Amino acid sequence: MTSLIGVLYIIAFALFIYGLMGLTGPRTAVRGNWIAAVGMGIAVVATLLTPGMSNWLLIALGVVLGALIGVPAARKVKMTAMPQMVALFNGVGGGAVALIAWVEFRTSHGYADEPRYLAIASLFAAIVGSISFWGSLIAFGKLQEILPGRPITLRKAQQPLNIVLLLAAVGCAIAIISGAEIELLMILVLIAAAVLGLMVVLPIGGADMPVVISLLNAFTGLSAAAMGLALQNTALIVAGMIVGASGSILTNLMAKAMNRSIPAIVAGGFGGTTAIAATGTKEARPVRSTGAADAAIQMAYASKVVVVPGYGMAVAQAQHAVREMAQLLETKGITVNYAIHPVAGRMPGHMNVLLAEADVPYEQLKEMDEINSEFAQTDVALVIGANDVTNPAARSDPNSPIYGMPILDVTASRSVIVLKRSMNSGFAGIDNDLFYDPKTAMLFGDAKTSVGEIVEELKTL
Known part of the structure; x- marks a missing residue:
């Protein structure tokens, strides 16, 4: 056997x-x-x-x-709610690991019958699993808009409190390893880690949520691997290490895509749907609007069109309409590609999943590093609900909170059409200078409706 x-x-x-x-x-x-x-x-x-x-x-x-x-x-679950589901299901894994660690404490009489390294592994799993579970619940709440998307912080007291909670959890764990068989200590480990999970994610704004989901996923994997070691279950060790390693790599890649360090993200304070009032003289700057007919004519006479999808496309469930529009353009001999920013949407790969659901050919999905050099040869860049990832302030304004973040270089295109409901800011809570660029035209309204109208206009051309 x-x-x-x-x-x-x-x-x-x-x-x-x-x-x-x-x-x-x-x-x-x-x-x-x-x-x-x-x-x-x-x-x-x-x-x-x-x-x-x-x-x-x-x-x-x-x-x-x-x-x-x-x-x-x-x-x-709807595709727009997929990030919430991922956050919630990921958190459940961490919570399960924390509960198993508690059961192990009870059945082994405070790890009295276990080697010390197994006790350390179990307690590590308890702390990290509890952080992952409660942190994931906050991420779910922010994404579902049950909680405000803006950073919720205790200001100067935030980081000292986090340190105290971490020390409390580790201190109780050390006491248990040292021979204390008091179950209250184990409960305190779980409670301190739980509060720490809440306090770490609450100050993180909506703009950083994709990275947070990936980071918490890595935490769940590491906690599962540690619990596999404690239970001496090879499958749990390997599966946990695969999840932890892949989640860590993805977190690092996404942090680089935002030009932010992981410690800075964990420290919080960046991004939120109502975080920062738009700066500058927004009302004084002119905005050029357009209609579906003009947008259709502009694209129909182009040789190359690049679609830039964002969360607005996901909310409107416009991916199928976008695919139909692209097919019509392709029948006219127009080249259509899709520019994918690593943190577009609310979870890693969000745009890829949506477009794949609409049967968009994989070859047309271009990552940021690949597509940026092609914008200079692009006649029309069609931005659908993407905000912060196209904001020129990331390059031109040293005072901007997103300064230094790599963006999609849509301003290099000959013309830009932005589909958006309103002039509201994105997750970072800042105004988008792209909207006021002379070559940009704004097409206001629901993205699915607007693209549908463009499709009908293209059929008549």
């Missing part, structure tokens, strides 16, 4: 890695998910075959309850 379990784990690990490789592109993402899911199923079976496994009724009850909650939630 031990040999069989080992073989099953090896097969599961191979499927995990192979499935992860499939997630590198929209074409293979669905297949990659299925492959990884099969691997997880095999790992679960191997775990259930472990000698001494009992409480089959409780295990079956947990599986049924999880399926009844998870499957309908995943099937019914």
